[in-house]
Amino acid sequence: MKFYENGDALTEPFGFFCSGVHCDIKGARNGKLDLGIIYSQKPCNAAGVFTTNDVQAAPVTYSKKLISDSNSLFHAIVANSGNANACTGKQGEKDAKKMASEVARHLNIHSNEVLVCSTGRIGVSLPISRLTTGIRDAAEDIIDECDGARAFQEAILTSDTCTKSCSAKVECSRGEITIGGVVKGAGMIEPNMATMLAFLTTDIQASNIELQELLSNAVEQSFNRITIDGDMSTNDTVLFLANGNSGVDLKKESKSVQKNFAEAVNAVCACLARKCVTDGEKVTKFVKVIINGAKNNESALKVARCIANSLLVKSSWYGSDPNWGRIVDAAGYAKIGLSFNQIDMLYNDIPVLIQGVPLIENKTTWKEIVSSDEFSIILNLNMGEATGEIWSNDLSEEYVNFNKSE
C-alpha cells in the first residue's frame, strides 16, 4: 500500500468531481467556503456510519434512510458548514430534501441519488434560498482535479484550523485502486463519532454490503476511538462512495488484494481520526491511552475512556504534569473491578507503576515525556488478555474560552 498524507484526496480515485463555494450560510459575509459537492458520473455504491445520538439532525435521518437500502446507488453528496440543520423540526426535513433535489436538478440526476450532510450551529433553520444559490454554483464548479477537492475540503470546515485529508493506493490485478478521504472535526468529538463529517471515495467496484462491512470495521478502529471533549454530536456522518471506475471488482480480486484494500480503508480512517484529535479545539497534545491485560475489550475501553475524558487528567496533560494519581483514580471509577495493587503503568516505555508501586526514580523522565506534544499512557491491569485504545488530547484554558459562547 502507498499512503499519502494530506493532498487532494477526494479526486484522486478516478472519476470523482468536487467543488466548494461560498453561499454565506452563517450570514457573516466572510467569504469562507461553506457548501460543497462530491459527484461521480458513474453511479456509486455506498456505505455510511451515522451518529447514535437520540437527537439526529435532519440530513442524518435523510441520508441514513437512503443508505439503508442495499440496492441504492448514488451520484453525489452535498455538504454544508455553518448550520447543522439539527433540531429544526419539519422545516429541517424539508430543507434536507430540498438540498438533495436542487443538487439533482442541476446535475440531472435523481434526488434519491444524492446524500446530504450538514454541520454547524444547532437549532436554527437553514437559510435555504442562499443554499439553493450555493448549490447551483457548486454544481457548475465541479471538477475532477485538485482544485475541486481542495475547495470541498475547505467548505466543510467549522472550527477546524486546517483541512484534513489522506489517500492510499493498493496494487491489484489490473493496476492500482485508490481511496481518498477527508474529514472535518474539532469540537464535540467523542467515541462513537461527533460533529465530524468524513467522506471517502474509491474507484473500486464493490457492493453496498461489502463497502458497509469495510467501513464499519474501519470506523470502529478509528473514529470510534477518539475523544476530544466527550460530547457526541447530532450530525456525525462517515460516507464512503465507490464508483468502480478502475474496472477492478473487489470480489473478483485475490484474498490478499482484498485484505490490502481493507487495510487501506482502515489506514485512511485511522489517519483522518488522528488528524481530528490533533486539530481538536485549542489542543496542544495528542495522547494515546492504551489499556492492556483487561478481562474483555469492553472493560478495557471503559477504563481508557474514563482516563481520556477526565477533566482533571486532561488539565494535567495541558500542564505537562505527570500526575499518575489522577489517571489511576479515573481508571478506578470505570468500576470494572480492577485492583490498584496489580496495575503496571508506563509513560511511553518508562515505567511509572509496577504492581501499584511508583518508580519515583523515573520522575524526571515522566515529566519529559508528558511535556512532549505526543505520548502514550499504557496501563496493564493484569486481569486478562484484552486490550483497548483511545486517542485523546489535553484540555486547555483556551478550549473553555473558545466554547463559552458561540
Added chain:
Amino acid sequence: MKFYENGDALTEPFGFFCSGVHCDIKGARNGKLDLGIIYSQKPCNAAGVFTTNDVQAAPVTYSKKLISDSNSLFHAIVANSGNANACTGKQGEKDAKKMASEVARHLNIHSNEVLVCSTGRIGVSLPISRLTTGIRDAAEDIIDECDGARAFQEAILTSDTCTKSCSAKVECSRGEITIGGVVKGAGMIEPNMATMLAFLTTDIQASNIELQELLSNAVEQSFNRITIDGDMSTNDTVLFLANGNSGVDLKKESKSVQKNFAEAVNAVCACLARKCVTDGEKVTKFVKVIINGAKNNESALKVARCIANSLLVKSSWYGSDPNWGRIVDAAGYAKIGLSFNQIDMLYNDIPVLIQGVPLIENKTTWKEIVSSDEFSIILNLNMGEATGEIWSNDLSEEYVNFNKSE
C-alpha cells in the same frame, strides 16, 4: 425543624468535642490546619457511605471495614488534609492503622473505636512522624465548643475556598435533638461522591442499622446528585456519629418525630452537597438540571448527568450563553431513546422548547436567566412519569488553569 446555615455545627449536638491543628502534612510550612479530631466521650453508633471507585484509599478500606460491623461503636474520627494516603500500598495501610492507634493512645480508647479519613494528593506516603505529632496536639486540644468545631472544619479543607457547615434541630418528646454537619469538597466532585469528606454528628440514640438507612437515603438525594468535573475520587467518605447524649431514642419516638429526624438528616446533607457545588474549583454558577417525564428514574438521571457533565454545556454556562442546542445534544447522547420532537424545555419558568420547537421570542429572557449566578434547566421528555435531578456548575478557564498542575 429549625435549620442553621454555617456555624459551628459539629459541636452543636451535646457531647461532641473537636479540634484542628497544623502538623505540616504538605511540608509547605504554611501554618494551615491540616489535621483534626472529632470525639465523643460516650461511645457512638455510626454509619458511613464510601466511594465506589475501584481504587480506594487506605483510610477508606480501613474505616469501611470497621463500619461494616453493625455492632461496632466509636469514640473518634481523625481526618487529615494535604495527603490522601491513596495508592500508597502496604505502607498506606500501616499508616491508616497508625493514625487510629495514635488517636486511641492519646484519648485512652480502643484503636477499633477510631475512624480515619484522608484527603489530598494521591500516591505519596503520609509523613507519619509529623502526623503523630499532630495527633498528639489535636488530642490535647479537643473542646466541645465552637472553637473546636471551627478548627476541625478548617483542618479538612484542600482547594476549598471556605468552610462549609450547617445544623438542624428537631423537636421531640424530651426537648430537642440536634444534627450538625460539615463538608469539604472542591475538585473531583461527581455523582456517587468525590474527594469529598462529610461528617455528621447527632445527640440522638440510634442503632448503626437505623443510622445507615437514614444516611444512605440522604446521600442518595444529595451528595450523589452533584457533579463538578465528572471525576470521582479514591477517598470520598460520609460519616455519621450518634452518641445518644440527648437521652432521646429514635425508635421510641413517634412516627412523626422519626419522619422529622429523617428530613433533618436529608436537609443537612442537601445543604452540604449544595455548598460543595457552589464552592467547586473556580465555579461561578450553580445550575440545577431537572429531568421530568422520563420512563424511569435511571434514565432521567442518565440524561441529567450527560447534560451536567458536558464540557460544551458547562463552558456555555460560564459564558452566559443560553445554548439549548448543546443541552439537547447532550441529552441525546444519554441514548435513552428520547425524541427531540417531544421535548419541552425551560430555563427556570421560561419556556425554551415546546415539543421541540424553540420559542425564540423568549431569547432575551433566556439570556438574562443564564447570566445569573443560579438557575434551573428543566426538560420534560414526555415519555413517562419519572424524574431526576443533578446539581452542577459551570466550567471556567480558571478551572483548567488551577488544575493543570498540582
